[in-house]
Amino acid sequence: MTDPIFHMITGGPRPVAPFSHAVEVDGWVLLTGQMPTDPRAPDALLPEGVAAQTARVMENLEIVLKGVGLDLSHVVQMRAYLTEFERDYAAFNETYQGFFPPDRRPARTTIGVTALAVGALVEIDCVAHRPKDAAR
Structure with missing residues (x-):
């Protein structure tokens, strides 16, 4: 195993806790859960509704x-x-699916929780894999 690389992305979303935006090791890139904050205006109100927050x-x-x-x-x-699983699941899926072609959707788990940082309705984290020929 190679040593992990801890990434903080210039111009990326402002962290809401002490973490790296992503950590990479052996071609695997683990992204911290992202919130629906605007990187250009991190103190602005969150978008209204789960669809807008999912898109953000x-x-x-x-x-x-x-x-x-x-x-x-x-x-x-x-x-x-x-945070509102039963109420928001369908609207979340409707927005989420627009980011992937139907034949290239990642594996996914969706979990109902009691609360999220910054009062968000949705948070998403992910795992990506770097192809051997992709530059860092």
Whole structure:
């Protein structure tokens, strides 16, 4: 095993706790769960509703992935956390699926939780795999 690389992405979402945006080891890139905050205005109110928050979270994941030279096509697994699971699951899925072609959806687990940081309705983390020929 090679030593892990701890990535903080310039222009990425402001961390809401002490963590790296991503950690990479042996071609695997683990992204910290992203919140629906706006990297350009981190103190702004969160988007209203789970659909808007899901889109913002996915865009934040894309920013972090781009910062390490990857994109959503490299994601192999995602975990989503919803504070209002029964109410928001369908709307979450509707927005989420638009980020992937139907034949390239990562494995996913969705979990109902009692609360998330910054009062968010949704948080998503993921695991990506760097192809051998992709630069860091």
